[in-house]
Amino acid sequence: MILTITLIALLVTMAFALIRAIKGPTVYDRILASNALGTKTVLMIAVLGFVVGDPELYIDIAIMYVLIGFIGTVAVLKISEFGNLGQPQSHTETEDP
Amino acid sequence: MSGLTDLLSMALLGIGTLFLLIGATGLLRLPDVFTRLHGASVTDTLGAGAILLGLALAAGWGLLMGKILALLLIMALLGPSTAHALARAATHGFRKPWLHETDKAEK
Amino acid sequence: MLIESVNIFLLALLAVTAIAAVRLRDLFAVAMMFGIYSLLAAVMFVLLDAVDVAFTEAAVGVGISTVLMLGTIGLVGRYERGSVRSSLLPLTVVVATGATLIYGTLDMPHFGDPTAPVHQHVAPAYITESPQQTGIPNVVTSILASYRGYDTLGELAVIFTAGVGVLALLGLRRRKRPGKEGVGQ
Numbered sequence: 001m002i003l004t005i006t007l008i009a010l011l012v013t014m015a016f017a018l019i020r021a022i023k024g025p026t027v028y029d030r031i032l033a034s035n036a037l038g039t040k041t042v043l044m045i046a047v048l049g050f051v052v053g054d055p056e057l058y059i060d061i062a063i064m065y066v067l068i069g070f071i072g073t074v075a076v077l078k079i080s081e082f083g084n085l086g087q088p089q090s091h092t093e094t095e096d097p
Numbered sequence: 098m099s100g101l102t103d104l105l106s107m108a109l110l111g112i113g114t115l116f117l118l119i120g121a122t123g124l125l126r127l128p129d130v131f132t133r134l135h136g137a138s139v140t141d142t143l144g145a146g147a148i149l150l151g152l153a154l155a156a157g158w159g160l161l162m163g164k165i166l167a168l169l170l171i172m173a174l175l176g177p178s179t180a181h182a183l184a185r186a187a188t189h190g191f192r193k194p195w196l197h198e199t200d201k202a203e204k
Numbered sequence: 205m206l207i208e209s210v211n212i213f214l215l216a217l218l219a220v221t222a223i224a225a226v227r228l229r230d231l232f233a234v235a236m237m238f239g240i241y242s243l244l245a246a247v248m249f250v251l252l253d254a255v256d257v258a259f260t261e262a263a264v265g266v267g268i269s270t271v272l273m274l275g276t277i278g279l280v281g282r283y284e285r286g287s288v289r290s291s292l293l294p295l296t297v298v299v300a301t302g303a304t305l306i307y308g309t310l311d312m313p314h315f316g317d318p319t320a321p322v323h324q325h326v327a328p329a330y331i332t333e334s335p336q337q338t339g340i341p342n343v344v345t346s347i348l349a350s351y352r353g354y355d356t357l358g359e360l361a362v363i364f365t366a367g368v369g370v371l372a373l374l375g376l377r378r379r380k381r382p383g384k385e386g387v388g389q
Binding site for chain 3: 004007011014015018021022024027030031033034037038041044045048051052057058061064065068069071072075076079
């Protein structure tokens with residue numbers, strides 16, 4: 001019962017993060033939303049394991065996911081911080097036009 | 098004893114769910130990146146921590162509990178690192194932190 | 205029932221993400237949208253018990269392809285230019301192709317139909333014999349890693365070569381030197 005509520009709360013959280021990712025307005029908001037969604041994905045897989053009744057397998061997947069998500073986020077941040085974003089004013093303004 | 102563990106697990110899951118929703122609202126409603134980072138961090142640490150602890154209690158003693166605690170440890174290490182990297186990247190991108198209500202007009 | 209509802213909700217989120225990725229003009233944001241899309245798709249694959257596909261989706265979609273796309277964006281510019289041509293002809297072609305494909309699926313067996321030809325031919329043999337022959341409990345893993353081991357090795361070599369080629373094309377070393385950036389407009 002409580003697992004169902006947690007699952008629904010996770011889905012709501014994912015929807016909120018998605019809205020934030022769509023609204024922006026800066027690049028960092030989107031990265032933050034994407035990263036938050038990744039964390040929620042991991043939690044959701046862990047909770048789903050208990051809902052479905054096969055937690056052993058699902059927890060392994062969740063551990064894999066949290067590591068992959070970390071690598072992805074750090075790589076994106078590296079590029080957004082040091083890499084060239086392909087526009088002359090990328091160091092002063094990252095707002096949408 | 099088993100009943101007590103179940104109750105504790107359910108309480109932890111409920112607390113985690115509450116913090117999840119609080120963090121999600123913060124992520125959606127707060128005014129700028131740095132404040133939104135607070136909302137995301139609440140879900141990453143308290144929400145995820147409480148939910149995973151609740152799941153670990155529900156799993157009972159064994160390898161599964163160890164795996165869940167390992168997942169909890171990994172998330173406790175990686176969450177703040179990601180938040181720090183994000184805040185650093187945002188500061189280097191010359192995003193000024195939102196300080197008070199009057200800043201909103203000039204943004 | 206609960207799992208079906210979760211599936212439907214995730215599908216709705218997937219649709220929203222896809223539409224947002226089409227509508228956005230900021231390519232950096234589109235790359236982030238693709239990352240979110242793969243995360244949601246990976247959860248759906250986990251729900252469908254396709255764990256290996258979910259692993260691949262997460263590793264490739266969230267990790268590698270996002271980084272490669274951002275590297276490309278660094279070379280070609282961040283904002284999409286609006287198209288000046290009419291989109292009527294492409295839309296017609298796409299709708300016609302989609303209608304043909306949907307018409308083609310009408311003759312196929314239903315999803316999960318146990319009497320479908322694919323479940324009658326060699327699949328029962330693999331399902332019953334692979335644990336004894338290979339000692340691997342997961343059928344998909346036993347087929348990929350044991351029956352088709354050399355094939356998988358060849359695939360890995362091809363993927364590695366492609367990765368090295370893409371890295372060479374993107375020229376990751378060049379961005380260490382200041383002053384030479386932003387020339388690839």
